[in-house]
Amino acid sequence: MEVIKEFSEKAKKDFQLIELAKEKGDEKAYAELMQRYKKPVYHMILKMVRNVDDAEDLTIEAFAKAFRNLKKFNPEFTFSTWLFRIATNNCIDFIRKKKLDTFSINTSFKDDNGDSMDIDIKDFNLNPQEETIKSEKINIIQAIVTKLPPKYQVLVRLRYFQELSYEEIATEIDAPLGTVKAQLHRARELLYDLVKNRKDAI
Numbered sequence: 001m002e003v004i005k006e007f008s009e010k011a012k013k014d015f016q017l018i019e020l021a022k023e024k025g026d027e028k029a030y031a032e033l034m035q036r037y038k039k040p041v042y043h044m045i046l047k048m049v050r051n052v053d054d055a056e057d058l059t060i061e062a063f064a065k066a067f068r069n070l071k072k073f074n075p076e077f078t079f080s081t082w083l084f085r086i087a088t089n090n091c092i093d094f095i096r097k098k099k100l101d102t103f104s105i106n107t108s109f110k111d112d113n114g115d116s117m118d119i120d121i122k123d124f125n126l127n128p129q130e131e132t133i134k135s136e137k138i139n140i141i142q143a144i145v146t147k148l149p150p151k152y153q154v155l156v157r158l159r160y161f162q163e164l165s166y167e168e169i170a171t172e173i174d175a176p177l178g179t180v181k182a183q184l185h186r187a188r189e190l191l192y193d194l195v196k197n198r199k200d201a202i
Helices: 009-024 027-049 052-068 079-098 128-145 150-161 166-173 177-197
Strands: 106-110 116-120
Touching (some): 009 027, 128 150, 150 166, 166 177
16 A cells, blocks of 8 residues: 555554555454544544434444445545544434434534545435445444344344334333443443454454
8 A cells, every 4th residue: 555645644554554454454453543543533423413322332333334344445545534434424324314403513523634524414315325324334233243242232232223212222121221321331342342353243
């Protein structure tokens, strides 16, 4: 991979990590990429969906899709730009699907080259491409959830596949709401580990 000189040192390091991840399946490279961008991706998503639990869910999905499609990454752009685009698409899909009360979402971030990227959501109708993204996102989660311990599999399936609320899950499994939230939080942590440590899971 040829690294263009105009890119920042951080972006150049990303390119090196991507090469290690793509060509050698280097688990440490996956982990470092996630470590470098987990917080900024999460905070951008949180601004869009305004819900901590949903933001954590969408952050997992963004990294899962990025790692699964790493071979399609175009080095003409920075990894951060590409990753944030993926995260943004997931958020738009989520917001349109849930029809959240977002009359205006306008947020921005700067990539490694200092270029601003704006996000503005207006149309709430899914087009065919977005339907494909939605379907692919579900497939990714299905692939990695089977590697979770059984009790977490149940919770994740109720949350993501049956799309139950936390309150509905608590009723379904007859458990306190706090327990459901805590165990789903733990399940998300395990999903993070699977994404960054198990190449065959992505």
